[in-house]
Amino acid sequence: MSHIAVERNRRRQMNEHLKVLRSLTPCFYIKRGDQASIIGGVIEFIKELHQVLQALESKKRRKSLSPSPGPSTPRPLQLPTQPDHSPLGFESVGEVGACCNSSLADVEARISGSNVVLKIISRRIPGQILKIINVLEKFSFEVLHLNISSMEDTVLYSFVIKIGLECQLSLEELAVEVQQSFFLEPVFQNQI
Incomplete structure (x- = not known):
């Protein structure tokens, strides 16, 4: 040949x-x-x-x-980063990003070009994606792309969001606001 x-x-x-x-x-x-x-x-x-x-x-x-076969206390999932730790579960990821971790979810926000990449690892919670999107829209972010990867009861949400002109949040504040959405009441409540 x-x-x-x-x-x-x-x-x-x-x-x-x-x-x-x-x-x-x-x-x-x-x-x-x-x-x-x-x-x-x-x-x-x-x-x-x-x-x-x-x-x-x-x-x-x-x-x-875990020594006990019963239900265990939820623990935070760890994103594979090397953050600098600070009080209140808040972590800095270099100059261009921030993390906020809790027992319910780990949130990472970082700048990518002219947009923000937001990654959230948590347990699967029905209706949680709507709460996250509501928080983003409330603070004038526009969702450009959303990718959801899940395995068993763990889910990874990867957002690419555009910063609106009216937005006044820092990356740290964005991570905290998204983190707090995990502690809010469900978006849709059962009506009797």
Whole structure:
């Protein structure tokens, strides 16, 4: 087989593999159709899946180490970051982001270009996504993209949000406000 035929076959296989990767990755992660963008998007998607996997493995370890078979006290899931700790469960993630963790959810907000990327890892709570979106809209954020990944009773919400002109919140305040939405009453209450 000639060198040209071998190279043509290699490019055809590479293009087929890239098509498969693109079809398996949510469109938000792939900004353009070139090879580098596809591979970069797949890497970001795999990193998020890895975060969910780490959270689930940590939860599984805690359950197996728990001495009592009864219901356990909820503990915070840990995002794989290296934050600087400060009081009240609030953490700083470098200059461009912030985290706020509690027993119900871990919230991370960071700047990405001209938008904010908001990631929340929590236990699955019915109606919680509506409460989070209400908080974002209340403070003049516009949801550009939302990706929800779940496994068993753990869920990862990944938002890309645009900062509205009227918005006066810092990243730290945004993380705290979203965190507080987990302590609010349900959005829809059963009517008798």
